[in-house]
Amino acid sequence: MLVAAAVCPCPPLLVPAVAAGAAPELADARTACSDALAVLAASRPDRLVVVGPAGVDGRGVHPAGSAGSFxxxxxxxxxxxxxxxGGERPLPASLAVAAWLLEQTGWADAPVEGLGVGEELESARCAAAGREIAAAADRVALLVMGDGSACRTLKAPGYLDERAEGFDAAAARALGTADTAALLALDAELAQALQAAGRAPWQVLAGAAEGAGLEGRLLHEGAPYGVGYFVAAWS
Structure with missing residues (x-):
């Protein structure tokens, strides 16, 4: 059963060594991620699973100890x-960022499993994967990595799209209130058009949280590079 979840963005720029001179721009997001991970630690889970978007080579299960590189x-x-x-396959970037976050917050010695999901995975299959994860142990916690739309400004990776702000607002509300139905209602085709890499991982979370009665808090929301970044904690 799912007892807690943390939702974090997954840009490699979250890692200060990667961001270099731009590191201060995501300082508030890093702090919020640490706060969200503290909620996971307080839940004392039997099993911690990290879920994040992945390309073809990074999809599927990544066993504890798997390595990733920047x-x-x-x-x-x-x-x-x-x-x-560990395993033979390297971690996708989203799970590597998660591994870095976990190392910063005292989880380095804990057994942690990873799951890379394709951004085009259907909502129903995402929810089914979440239910399977939640049923695997008495006390399951999830660290869910994913970004919102990449089309919030003219200089955003996906250029400006007038639909992006509304999509991100709906995602932020759902993540901040632990509204599983609203997360599952996020449109997969629209998410792909807006390059919102978090849609599938968030819907895995929604499936895992069905019937768990968790409450959510939105700890951070921003779009410093024209990409929606959200941090939330469910407990």
């Missing part, structure tokens, strides 16, 4: 997803 972003930094033997 070399592709010009930084000689390797992280591991908790402690364990």
């Amino acid at each position: 070399a592709g972003f010009g930084v000689d930094l390797t992280v591991r997803l908790g402690s364990g033997p």
Whole structure:
């Protein structure tokens, strides 16, 4: 059963070594992520699973101890997803960011599993995956990585799209109130058009939280690079 969840954005710029001179711009988001992870720790889960968007090579389960690197972003930094033997496949970027967050907040020695999901995964399959995760142990916690739309400004990665602000507002409300029905109602095709990488992971969370009676808090909301970033805690 799901007992707690933390929702965090997953840009590699969240890692100060990657952000370099731009690191202060996401300082508030980092602080909020630490607060959300504290909620997970307080829940004392039997199982912690990290869910994040992934390309074809990073989809599926990543066992505890799996490694990821930020070399592709010009930084000689390797992280591991908790402690364990790991797997042969490298972590996708979203799970590598999660591994870095966990290392910063005292989870480095805990067994943590990862799940990379495709951004086009249908809502029903996302929810089913979440229900399966929640049923795997008595006390399950989720760290859910994902960004909102990438079309909030002219300089955003996806350029300006007038639909982006409304999409992000709906996502922020749902994440801040633990509204699983609203999360599952997010349109997958619109999310893809807006390059909202968090839609599928958020819907995995929605499936996991069905019937759990959790309450949500939105700890941070912003779009410093034209991309929607949200941090929330459910408990």
